[in-house]
Amino acid sequence: PTSQPVSPSRPPTLSGVRHCIAVASGKGGVGKSTVAANLAMALHHMGLRTGLLDADIYGPSVPLMFGLGTVDPQTTPLPLEKYGLKLMSMGFLVSPEQAVIWRGPKVAQAVQAFLAQIHWGELDALVVDLPPGTGDAQLTLSQSAPLTGAVIVTTPGEVSLIDARKGVKMFREVRVPILGIIENMSYYVDGAGRRTSIFGMGGGMKLALESGVPFLGELPIDPQVSECVDGGEPIVRRYPDSPVSQAYRTIAQTI
Numbered sequence: 001p002t003s004q005p006v007s008p009s010r011p012p013t014l015s016g017v018r019h020c021i022a023v024a025s026g027k028g029g030v031g032k033s034t035v036a037a038n039l040a041m042a043l044h045h046m047g048l049r050t051g052l053l054d055a056d057i058y059g060p061s062v063p064l065m066f067g068l069g070t071v072d073p074q075t076t077p078l079p080l081e082k083y084g085l086k087l088m089s090m091g092f093l094v095s096p097e098q099a100v101i102w103r104g105p106k107v108a109q110a111v112q113a114f115l116a117q118i119h120w121g122e123l124d125a126l127v128v129d130l131p132p133g134t135g136d137a138q139l140t141l142s143q144s145a146p147l148t149g150a151v152i153v154t155t156p157g158e159v160s161l162i163d164a165r166k167g168v169k170m171f172r173e174v175r176v177p178i179l180g181i182i183e184n185m186s187y188y189v190d191g192a193g194r195r196t197s198i199f200g201m202g203g204g205m206k207l208a209l210e211s212g213v214p215f216l217g218e219l220p221i222d223p224q225v226s227e228c229v230d231g232g233e234p235i236v237r238r239y240p241d242s243p244v245s246q247a248y249r250t251i252a253q254t255i
């Protein structure tokens with residue numbers, strides 16, 4: 001991120017946050033949370049003071065991805081800190097089973113509380129992992145969070161693309177600049193170095209072109225990515241030299 005801070009109306013606790021970047025997807029399971037975590041890690045490695053807000057209330061993944069569990073907010077200051085990142089997730093406060101019964105407005109309220117009441121301090125970038133989809137909850141969040149920009153994650157196939165297109169429309173409606181499209185699970189490289197497209201081809205680029213937004217890059221399918229998710233350490237930190245980590249660094253430098 002290079003431009004100046006925006007939104008003078010942001011809550012006081014966010015006054016030290018220069019950029020608030022949403023990571024969104026039309027569909028679940030495309031790797032949005034994995035991208036948000038690794039992008040945050042890559043921004044941190046660039047020397048930026050970075051936070052990650054897990055707004056995916058129904059399926060919080062930050063606790064798993066960073067090897068953390070629930071804490072007592074009376075005794076543990078929030079946001080938590082790990083690997084140099086400031087982290088906040090509903091998964092630190094309640095078990096996933098408790099949150100699933102919440103309706104949209106309560107979800108938006110919870111995320112707004114994270115933005116307004118948690119002391120983020122001085123940050124160059126706060127990455128916000130939005131809930132998947134483009135429904136009311138996402139719309140409210142995109143309107144109420146002081147977002148500087150958004151990236152949309154899609155897989156290369158047509159089905160994921162249809163939903164990602166709705167994401168483009170949603171951010172345009174609420175006038176949040178779209179920083180670009182990231183295509184995840186673009187291809188698999190086998191032991192012999194052959195590339196295979198498993199989930200279709202070229203969808204991310206197609207969406208970027210038709211929407212007139214930047215294409216930020218493609219990320220290969222790599223079993224190490226999910227190994228790192230389950231192991232509580234993002235791949236960008238665990239295997240910094242892997243092709244996926246290099247791709248993340250390039251994307252982090254572009255946005």
Ligand code: ADP
Binds near residue numbers: 031132
């Ligand atoms: P979403 O947030 O879109 O629901 P997640 O980030 O939770 O998706 O990812 C879904 C699953 O896919 C996770 O198990 C994750 O480890 C795996 N995954 C994500 N990206 C990749 C990738 N590039 N290669 C291999 N596995 C991936």
